[in-house]
Amino acid sequence: MKNFKKFLIAAFAAILLVASGAYLVALAKPVKITDPHDPAFNIEKFDSRDYKSADEMAQVFKKFFPLGTPRSYIENILTKSDTTRIPQKESFETKRGVPGLGHGYQYKDVLKDFSAAYLVRYGMPPKKPIFGLTITPGSERTAVSYYDENDRLKLMLVGNELVHMPK
Secondary structure (H helix, E strand, O other), X not given: OHHHHHHXXXXXXXXXXXXXXXXXXXXXXXXXXXXXXXXXXXXXXXXXXXXXXXXXXXXHHHHXXXXXXXXXXHHHHHHOOOOOEOXXXXXXXXXXXXXXXHOOHHHOOOOOOOOOOEEEEEEEOOOOOEOOEOOOOOOOEEEEXXXXXXXXEEEEEEOXXXXXXXX
16 A cells, blocks of 8 residues: 555656646747737748738738738748648739729729739638648638739738728
8 A cells, every 4th residue: 555655656746747847848939929010020930820810911911011012022921831822813804893802892992993913812721720630621811912014012902901002
């Protein structure tokens, strides 16, 4: 019986030691900064799955992709995480007659005189999958960028969030 008590105490101490070590390792692991206003934020590590809403992503894009940003830079950042899908670009003419450019009527007055050379849709998953499983298939968000003939950003929308007011 004495040996059993000693065994239980030793087992409890071992479990406590392992749990404490795991906790300390977790504390030492760096936390990824996702707030674009934090001076330590690194746009090079952008991953759309770190953001819960289109509005949060729109804040990142507004700060780091101002109007006039080259398409090559935007696509370099968006594809670093290897989750963003980029379909072929579409002619702007396909959207010209659509109120709000297909983003609902909330932008129809803002965008009534807007024009661009073409647009590109970027498909981005909304959150990191748990244990490698996508919990909500088909729930990806879309960012739509409108570019001029020199491949410079003229307008960007994420979901239904307007990132910039067009000039």
